[in-house]
Amino acid sequence: MTALTRLRLTDFRSHAALDLKLDTRPVCLYGPNGAGKTNILEAISQLGPGRGLRAAALPDMTRHNAPNGWTISATLDNEQKLGVGLEPTQTGHKRTIRLDSAPATVTDLAELIRIVWLTPDMDSVFRGGASDRRRFFDRQVMAHIPSHGSAANRYEKAMRERNALLERGRVDPAWADAIEGRMAEAGALIAANRARVLTLLQAAVDARPEGHFPKGDLALTGPAEQAATEGAGMMDIADLIAEDLAKGRYRDQAAGRTLSGPHRTDLTVIHRPTGAPAGQASTGQQKALLIGLILASARALCEDGEGPSPLILLDEAAAHLDRDRRAALFDELLSIGGQAWLTGTEDYLFEPFGDRAQKVEISP
Numbered sequence: 225m226t227a228l229t230r231l232r233l234t235d236f237r238s239h240a241a242l243d244l245k246l247d248t249r250p251v252c253l254y255g256p257n258g259a260g261k262t263n264i265l266e267a268i269s270q271l272g273p274g275r276g277l278r279a280a281a282l283p284d285m286t287r288h289n290a291p292n293g294w295t296i297s298a299t300l301d302n303e304q305k306l307g308v309g310l311e312p313t314q315t316g317h318k319r320t321i322r323l324d325s326a327p328a329t330v331t332d333l334a335e336l337i338r339i340v341w342l343t344p345d346m347d348s349v350f351r352g353g354a355s356d357r358r359r360f361f362d363r364q365v366m367a368h369i370p371s372h373g374s375a376a377n378r379y380e381k382a383m384r385e386r387n388a389l390l391e392r393g394r395v396d397p398a399w400a401d402a403i404e405g406r407m408a409e410a411g412a413l414i415a416a417n418r419a420r421v422l423t424l425l426q427a428a429v430d431a432r433p434e435g436h437f438p439k440g441d442l443a444l445t446g447p448a449e450q451a452a453t454e455g456a457g458m459m460d461i462a463d464l465i466a467e468d469l470a471k472g473r474y475r476d477q478a479a480g481r482t483l484s485g486p487h488r489t490d491l492t493v494i495h496r497p498t499g500a501p502a503g504q505a506s507t508g509q510q511k512a513l514l515i516g517l518i519l520a521s522a523r524a525l526c527e528d529g530e531g532p533s534p535l536i537l538l539d540e541a542a543a544h545l546d547r548d549r550r551a552a553l554f555d556e557l558l559s560i561g562g563q564a565w566l567t568g569t570e571d572y573l574f575e576p577f578g579d580r581a582q583k584v585e586i587s588p
């Protein structure tokens with residue numbers, strides 16, 4: 225079990241100086257709207273790969289009018305100290321990462337801490353566009369495979385080059401082949417990562433207790449992901465992507481963008497109790513399904529044997545549940561074993577935890 229036993233924020237969003245001393249139990253943050261609860265979860269999310277819970281730019285997280293960027297320091301229950309921060313430089317700013325006071329990398333941190341989260345912004349994920357669902361799923365993939373983000377960056381970069389090349393008009397086929405080759409190599413890795421995590425996630429969904437949070441059946445629509453799911457090797461997946469891209473050059477030139485590839489993949493979710501697509505379920509059913517998925521994602525991270533148990537950040541998840549469901553959520557969080565962080569406006573919301581959780585009041 226990995227837990228934070230201390231969290232200190234300096235000039236991070238609304239927090240000039242916050243110092244929380246904790247034990248390994250779930251942490252329930254309560255306080256009025258605007259107190260800075262979500263800001264604390266966002267700070268924790270900065271300890272993982274990617275852009276964090278609000279996908280904000282690093283300078284936007286600096287407290288208004290603070291002159292020196294921000295810092296987050298966390299102590300794990302094994303006494304290791306992690307720190308991330310933003311420092312102004314002469315030309316802009318730089319992100320700093322420290323592990324036990326020595327310079328470190330995102331990858332170093334990823335070996336010590338893994339994070340999943342659920343926020344009210346994600347409530348519309350099943351009704352929204354494919355890109356929202358893809359981003360949601362890729363976040364789960366990144367929690368399992370921290371290098372997934374850099375494969376995605378390489379893919380996007382090559383795709384921008386391809387789009388620019390096509391836009392220029394007369395296309396040199398050798399040049400296009402080379403760029404598409406790079407997209408295919410990164411794309412195959414993306415598809416293989418996704419297929420692997422989809423399998424883990426579905427197994428964790430199936431293994432969850434039946435009850436208040438319904439199960440879903442997950443699938444990925446992309447041909448590359450489908451090939452990966454069926455066991456195709458990396459070279460074959462890359463060939464598949466490259467062939468599709470080469471075939472689509474004229475079409476993409478006319479469209480002004482790339483219309484095939486893993487950046488178009490959608491996650492489909494079927495609400496198992498009704499057999500209908502999740503987007504057609506009621507708002508409450510969708511929320512319960514989403515909570516179930518995040519719990520499964522956390523469970524998969526606990527059981528993959530490849531790293532620490534995750535921190536589970538649940539922003540405002542308790543407020544919309546009736547008392548029975550809240551109690552069921554808390555029971556399941558306690559059984560998963562990763563340290564949960566929950567927020568709510570009132571402390572009575574967390575009452576079913578009893579003394580199995582710690583309550584921390586956050587004042588504006």
Ligand SMILES: Nc1ncnc2c1ncn2[C@@H]1O[C@H](COP(=O)(O)OP(=O)(O)O)[C@@H](O)[C@H]1O
Nearest residue numbers: 237238257258259260261262263285286287288
């Ligand atoms: N960069 C920033 N500097 C100072 N305050 C900020 C910054 N970004 C957001 N805030 C403030 O943080 C508050 C919202 O915090 P939040 O964590 O979302 O509250 P809640 O407790 O409701 O979750 C708002 O008052 C907002 O103005």
Ligand SMILES: [Mg+2]
Nearest residue numbers: 261262263539
């Ligand atoms: Mg909030």
